[in-house]
Amino acid sequence: MGHPLDAAALDTIFRTARTYNGYHETPFTRDDAEAVYELMKMGPTSANQSPARLVWCLDQAAKDRLADCASDSNADKIRKAPAALVIGMDEDFHEQLPWLFPHTDAKSWFEGDPEGRRTSALRNSSLQGAYFIIAARALGWDTGPMSGFDADKVDAAFFGDQPKVKVNFISTIGKGDASTIFDRSPRPEFDRFNRIA
């Protein structure tokens, strides 16, 4: 049980944080990627599955390779961003469970169930994608998560040697340029999408 965050911290991770379309020139390095990962990996996944497989595009050649897989408007954002991230998911994550969840035979829960593995990989790598967004914000970075890309192209370009890893979503990252954000889309009030049972 932790101490509640102060108002500035709540702003940083949720209330005034935004999705950015462009960034200042501050670079994002491998050390920064490691710091974000060291935080995000602490977030929980079911049976510690940790199915996310991350590919960081830090130099221009890597960003261009990802941009070539994206829709036109997203390609431009990726080329110009300090860095980008491909969040993949390992549909054979269960092979790792003997060491990730060592106190029981969790691997056997998923053997012979490729459809259940796909669902679980999507669910839990999405949790990890959200932890990435929040961890980056918590360290003073901004992100621009995107779904507008050709998944087959991304898989071929970044996971060609790992046929059981598929892209979930992608994101830019850097120090956000406030002139590039759109107005925030409306957020539903409590009674719209919540019920008390």
Next chain:
Amino acid sequence: MGHPLDAAALDTIFRTARTYNGYHETPFTRDDAEAVYELMKMGPTSANQSPARLVWCLDQAAKDRLADCASDSNADKIRKAPAALVIGMDEDFHEQLPWLFPHTDAKSWFEGDPEGRRTSALRNSSLQGAYFIIAARALGWDTGPMSGFDADKVDAAFFGDQPKVKVNFISTIGKGDASTIFDRSPRPEFDRFNRIA
């Protein structure tokens, strides 16, 4: 772009936060549920889809109803927790896009594509499930997310009147009792599941 969080705040949302199996008696009320929702709803989803549909179980009857849908060990945790949450997902979320994402016709992207909607609902409601976990922690609560339940039973018990809403996962919530946590499962070092492209 926000100010980086201090060490205590990083501990609260990621580093020392844990999944709890039991809680102290501090109640969790509707006001608390609304405060958690007001934070978590600010996290981004693709095209502001916001597909999560939340059912809060605050009294014993509601917790018992959810416990009856869960595996034995989870049922006991749910009955004894201050509160529990069902995180559902609306597979017809696209019907809401004209007001959630008003500047373009995003609804048309998903019409006639029920499989694409299911994937998008699972991805984006899982992001929202992660925002729930982090938002709760940020406000000083602890959570116990779970996948061990009968999804058909949960859907019948909580979404019987909304056939396009399906449960994604469930969680307990309260002030965690440190005597109920397990040792933390190992978290992979950077080089294991990360690459630089």
